[in-house]
Amino acid sequence: MPEQEQVEKLRSQLDAGERGGSDRDRDVLLTFSQRLQRMREKYTWDRHLKLLRHCVITSEGIDVDLIDAREDADACEVVLDWIHRNYDIEETPYTNQDFRVAVRIFGKRTLGREIAREQRRDEDIVPPVMKREIKTSLPSSFKPRPDPAKMLWWDDHIQPMLDQCRHSRDEAMIAVSWDLGARSGEMRDLRVGDVSEHKYGLQVTVDGKTGQRSPTLITSVPQLNRWLADHPKGDDPTAPLWCDLDSGRDVSYNMKAKMMKKPARKASVDHTDITWRRTRKSSASFLASQGVNQAHLEDHHGWERGSDVASHYVAVFGDANDRAVAKAHGLDIQEDEPDPVAPVECPRCQRETPREKDDCIWCGQPLSHDSLRKKKTQTMEILDAIGTEDGDARSALIELGRILEEYPALNSVVGDDVDVERLHDQLQD
Secondary structure, X not given: OOHHHHHHHHHHHHHOOOOOOOHHHHHHHHHHHHHHHHOOOXXXXXXXXXXXXXXXXXXXXXXXXXXXXXXXHHHHHHHHHHHHHHOOOOOOHHHHHHHHHHHHHHHHHOHHHHHHHHOOOOOOOOOXXXXXXXXXXXXXXXXXXXXXXXXXXXXXXXXXXXXXXXXXXXXXXXXXXXXXXXXXXXXXXXXXXXXXXXXXXXXXXXXXXXXXEOOEEOOOHHHHHHHHHHOOOOOOOOOEOOEOOOOOOEOOHHHHHHHHHHHHHHOOOOOOOOOHHHHHHHHHHHHHXXXXXXXXXXXXXXXXXXXXXXXXHHHHHOOHHHHHHHHHOOOOOOOOOOOOOOOEEOOOOOOEEOOOOOEOOOOOOEOOHHHHXXXXXXXXXXXXXXXXXXXXXXXXXXXXXXXXXXXXHHHHHHOOHHHHHHHHHHHHO
């Protein structure tokens, strides 16, 4: 279900008294949601849903009314105790922080709006009590350094997952998630029209919490192009990119997650969690390991300039400083050439195919010597069969030759089109 529909469903539940801790909270939570909707330039539907859901859950979990925390220090303490008890700051630091941020924004966009009007301010403010009592920072000792052992690497993990996919949609979901490095909501909300051509590959426009950006895809281009060709509504720019295979309708969060989790399970990729957050971290790790500087990493992943998060990836995965120190001490340092993961261009149809494929995924052209030898052997077997058969069997083989010439992609099964021409030459003798 799209985020907008989920917001509307949650609002209906609040209006009907099915969600929310008290009648007082429900009324103000609905006002809060309306305020977020009027600020669409600042709050995407994904962000709107997250903030509203966090506040509703908090309202239902605490023993006081959430609206009282806007002005009462004791109520703020109850809220904080509940958050820390249910979302330990050591085990789930970001979730803990997300709840504190959501509660503060709730106060800012409701009571804070009224205070700003009374004081003739242009911007809403966080109510003073909330600002003093509910902090949104993480502990100063918190160092979110990425763990290399938990990352997903293309050859070791992503490719085995792709090999287990049954549909081009699932292949594209996995490959694009790793290549794009988008946030969960950014990835799930993509539309067909968000994808456009770029001189280096494809460009995807995402609308995230730091605004709009358009990273370039390289490695995942063949998988995404294949899915766009198969997409039931591939000509509709408003259609959800990740949709039902038959109708083209949007699918649930769990269904989108299953597109990655099921192939991972079949490929025995179980060393880490398979989520969009993990593919985002893995994408940043790969780029940093290939020497992409911090500024470019920030632009690609939608981090603010000077981001601490981006700096951690550069520090952990970028070895430029280590090489410089080693050279300064007189060591002869060889520059490592990265293993290529970008797709290759087919010499026949000029479309891109994943590098690990032996044949073009579009026209069947052999892209490796082994594949070419195999296809020539298959074709020679057909030629030998034609020479030994007669009647209906010979006619069937002749028809096979005609079909192969008309549909060259079928050569991935029995041979390439050059040998099919030889087949026809022999039939004319």
